[in-house]
Amino acid sequence: MAKMCECLFPKKQEEVWPLIVTQNVLTGRWKLAILWFLNRETRRFSEIKSFLNDISQGSLTKQLREMEDHALILRFVYPEVPPRVEYSLTSRGRSLIPIIELMAEWGKLS
Amino acid sequence: MAKMCECLFPKKQEEVWPLIVTQNVLTGRWKLAILWFLNRETRRFSEIKSFLNDISQGSLTKQLREMEDHALILRFVYPEVPPRVEYSLTSRGRSLIPIIELMAEWGKLS
DNA sequence: CCGAATCCTCTCGGATACTG
DNA sequence: CAGTATCCGAGAGGATTCGG
Numbered sequence: 001m002a003k004m005c006e007c008l009f010p011k012k013q014e015e016v017w018p019l020i021v022t023q024n025v026l027t028g029r030w031k032l033a034i035l036w037f038l039n040r041e042t043r044r045f046s047e048i049k050s051f052l053n054d055i056s057q058g059s060l061t062k063q064l065r066e067m068e069d070h071a072l073i074l075r076f077v078y079p080e081v082p083p084r085v086e087y088s089l090t091s092r093g094r095s096l097i098p099i100i101e102l103m104a105e106w107g108k109l110s
Numbered sequence: 111m112a113k114m115c116e117c118l119f120p121k122k123q124e125e126v127w128p129l130i131v132t133q134n135v136l137t138g139r140w141k142l143a144i145l146w147f148l149n150r151e152t153r154r155f156s157e158i159k160s161f162l163n164d165i166s167q168g169s170l171t172k173q174l175r176e177m178e179d180h181a182l183i184l185r186f187v188y189p190e191v192p193p194r195v196e197y198s199l200t201s202r203g204r205s206l207i208p209i210i211e212l213m214a215e216w217g218k219l220s
Numbered sequence: 221c222c223g224a225a226t227c228c229t230c231t232c233g234g235a236t237a238c239t240g
Numbered sequence: 241c242a243g244t245a246t247c248c249g250a251g252a253g254g255a256t257t258c259g260g
Contacts, residue, residue, distance in 0.1 A: 016143050016146055016147075016214075017217070018213075018214045018215070018216070018217025018218040018220075019142055019143065019146055019210065019213050019214040019217055020142070020143065020217070021217035021220060022213040022214070022216050022217040022220070023142050023213065025220075026213075028252085028253095029252080029253070030253095032129055032130070032133050033126050033129065033130065036126055036129055037126075044221090044222095045221075045222060045223085046221070046222080049222095054254095055253090055254090056253080056254050056255065056256090057222075057223070057255095058223085058224085058225090058226095058253080058254070058255080058256090059252090059253050059254060060223095061222080061223055061224080062252085062253075063253095077222090080221095081221090081260085082221040082222080082260095083221050083222050083223090083260085084221070084222085085221080085222060085223090092220070095216065095219075096216065098212060099209065099212045099213055099216065100129060102208060102209045102212060103128075103129050103132040103133065103136075103209055104126075104128045104129040104132070105128070106128070106132050106205065106206065106209065107127070107128025107129055107130070107131035107132040108128040109205075110128075110131060110132070110135075110202070138232085138233095139232080139233070140233095154241090154242095155241075155242055155243090156241065156242080159242095164234095165233090165234090166233080166234050166235065166236090167242075167243075167244095168233080168234070168235080168236090168243085168244080168245090168246095169232090169233050169234060171242080171243060171244080172232090172233080173233095187242090190241095191240080191241090192240090192241045192242080193240080193241055193242050193243085194241070194242085195241080195242060195243090
């Protein structure tokens with residue numbers, strides 16, 4: 001979404017804060033699609049990358065890190081060579097799925 | 111959201127298109143807040159501006175134009191001097207409110 | 221295979237000044 | 241009061257290279 005950000009609203013607009021919180025968490029070019037994709041099942045880095053087939057490795061890493069920081073996804077590194085890394089939704093991340101689905105619904109009808 | 115954009119997914123990922131459509135429509139620093147605000151009632155330009163009290167006139171105009179282009183809001187100009195302009199949700203815009211509310215809910219609990 | 225580090229580009233949004 | 245026109249800076253995201 002263009003940019004969703006860390007805006008501060010004054011006291012009297014406190015009611016919109018929660019909305020902005022969610023906006024900030026979901027802001028990022030690929031995050032919605034990633035959530036959508038991980039909802040199906042746990043996925044490897046390379047699987048996500050090929051699903052979003054226009055994304056660069058660097059960008060994907062950034063998006064995943066941010067989502068991990070926001071506690072939306074879990075990162076598990078297998079102690080293997082070559083490395084294998086799997087990403088899955090946390091319960092917090094999974095709690096965003098209803099929003100994703102509503103958005104998908106809306107987009108279908110539009 | 112940071113940037114929500116006009117990504118093209120290949121055939122096999124067609125299922126995410128609708129999600130991306132919605133993302134594109136909602137992308138923009140102030141759009142969610144504006145939808146939230148206009149849902150209460152029709153508002154004048156200056157009312158919206160003071161609600162989002164950090165926004166500049168130019169930015170507000172841009173956001174509103176985009177939303178108008180996406181047919182989310184309606185713009186009505188009163189033939190007066192000085193000008194008075196009111197913005198309201200279209201039914202299409204109103205159909206986004208459930209999403210907004212879910213997001214607000216989520217932000218409250220987080 | 222996955223990711224860190226750089227560099228680079230481009231777009232969004234803010235600041236400012238000006239108009240009817 | 242509402243809007244347009246310009247200019248500008250910040251930061252998101254892409255490309256590339258290197259490394260474990």
